[in-house]
Amino acid sequence: MGRSPCCDKNGLKKGPWTQEEDMKLIQYIQIHGPANWRNLPKNAGLQRCGKSCRLRWTNYLRPDIKRGRFSFEEEETIIQLHSVLGNKWSAIAARLPGRTDNEIKNYWNTHIRKRLLRMGIDPVTHAPRLDFLDLSSLLNSPQLNLSSLLHLQNLLNPEALRLSMNLMSANNNQNSDILLQSLQQNQSPVFLPNQFENIIHNQQIPPNFQIQNTNPMQENMGQFSTNSSSLIFQENLAPNTINNNLSKYGYGISDQMRNDLSENSSFQSMNSSCSNNFSFDSVLSTPLSSSPPPMNSDSAFINGSIEEEFCSDLFKFEIPESLNFDDFM
DNA sequence: AAACAGTGCAACCGCTCTGAC
DNA sequence: TGTCAGAGCGGTTGCACTGTT
Numbered sequence: 001m002g003r004s005p006c007c008d009k010n011g012l013k014k015g016p017w018t019q020e021e022d023m024k025l026i027q028y029i030q031i032h033g034p035a036n037w038r039n040l041p042k043n044a045g046l047q048r049c050g051k052s053c054r055l056r057w058t059n060y061l062r063p064d065i066k067r068g069r070f071s072f073e074e075e076e077t078i079i080q081l082h083s084v085l086g087n088k089w090s091a092i093a094a095r096l097p098g099r100t101d102n103e104i105k106n107y108w109n110t111h112i113r114k115r116l117l118r119m120g121i122d123p124v125t126h127a128p129r130l131d132f133l134d135l136s137s138l139l140n141s142p143q144l145n146l147s148s149l150l151h152l153q154n155l156l157n158p159e160a161l162r163l164s165m166n167l168m169s170a171n172n173n174q175n176s177d178i179l180l181q182s183l184q185q186n187q188s189p190v191f192l193p194n195q196f197e198n199i200i201h202n203q204q205i206p207p208n209f210q211i212q213n214t215n216p217m218q219e220n221m222g223q224f225s226t227n228s229s230s231l232i233f234q235e236n237l238a239p240n241t242i243n244n245n246l247s248k249y250g251y252g253i254s255d256q257m258r259n260d261l262s263e264n265s266s267f268q269s270m271n272s273s274c275s276n277n278f279s280f281d282s283v284l285s286t287p288l289s290s291s292p293p294p295m296n297s298d299s300a301f302i303n304g305s306i307e308e309e310f311c312s313d314l315f316k317f318e319i320p321e322s323l324n325f326d327d328f329m
Numbered sequence: 330a331a332a333c334a335g336t337g338c339a340a341c342c343g344c345t346c347t348g349a350c
Numbered sequence: 351t352g353t354c355a356g357a358g359c360g361g362t363t364g365c366a367c368t369g370t371t
């Protein structure tokens with residue numbers, strides 16, 4: 001005994017809704033309210049499946065539906081919420097007044113997802129994916145050093161990283177031996193956040209280390225789960241360190257932009273007890289525009305209900321208006 | 330101008346999950 | 351505990367529109 005179908009599909013109309021059907025549905029719901037979808041088509045005189053009526057109402061006819069293009073703020077909100085909630089489109093839609101889950105899903109798949117991929121960002125994990133980028137150009141970059149390779153360990157599959165290390169070894173990079181040895185022994189070296197900072201600043205590496213994932217939201221995200229950014233943006237890191245790492249890990253920050261950031265922008269580390277829950281990925285993956293709104297992610301949360309699990313104001317990042325982002329779009 | 334390819338989006342399908350009964 | 355309706359999700363389809371050749 002399986003579940004009975006929601007409707008008898010024989011003789012029921014499919015495809016685009018006509019204006020007359022819409023009017024029937026609207027008038028019926030205005031009188032009786034949106035309930036008992038199974039019986040609604042019959043009572044409303046519609047040759048439609050109840051589920052089709054429900055979807056038509058919730059995705060198109062509802063009076064509070066907002067039509068038209070997504071604003072920058074809405075897009076930013078979607079990206080940030082998706083970095084926390086994943087593909088829970090209804091949960092995302094609940095925080096975007098007037099937008100439906102289906103609309104957001106479509107917009108994600110047709111616009112945002114493609115742009116994130118072009119930016120070298122995994123749209124699933126919101127982590128930079130160097131396998132989307134040109135590895136050879138990275139290896140030839142004068143900025144490639146030990147700390148950046150430590151993050152490559154998180155972003156590349158082991159074989160790709162081994163190849164990278166071999167190439168660096170050929171370039172007489174003595175530090176690479178340490179990392180290569182660790183990889184060959186398949187160790188899971190561990191280090192603490194303050195040690196990580198030492199690495200960033202002093203290029204020193206403990207004998208055995210591991211980048212610890214401090215973001216619980218990303219612990220279950222498979223092979224790309226180790227989150228570099230949650231470590232990169234620990235509270236005590238200097239802005240220039242952050243700026244340098246922006247470009248190291250695939251965000252395409254040019255030298256000009258990095259200089260502008262160093263000179264004119266400010267990362268404000270906020271004292272917060274929820275820093276471990278914050279993922280900077282959402283901010284990083286936020287699309288840049290020629291006239292960006294304030295990068296304070298507070299604007300992303302309509303009702304504030306998510307703030308308990310997502311520290312939205314850990315950092316405030318101000319981008320000077322004179323900065324030209326066209327190169328990065 | 331016509332043919333074709335690419336894109337965006339509404340709508341659908343099949344399935345799972347959840348809560349009420 | 352099982353059944354059912356509603357809700358939600360991922361994936362897909364079909365069509366209109368737009369850009370390119």
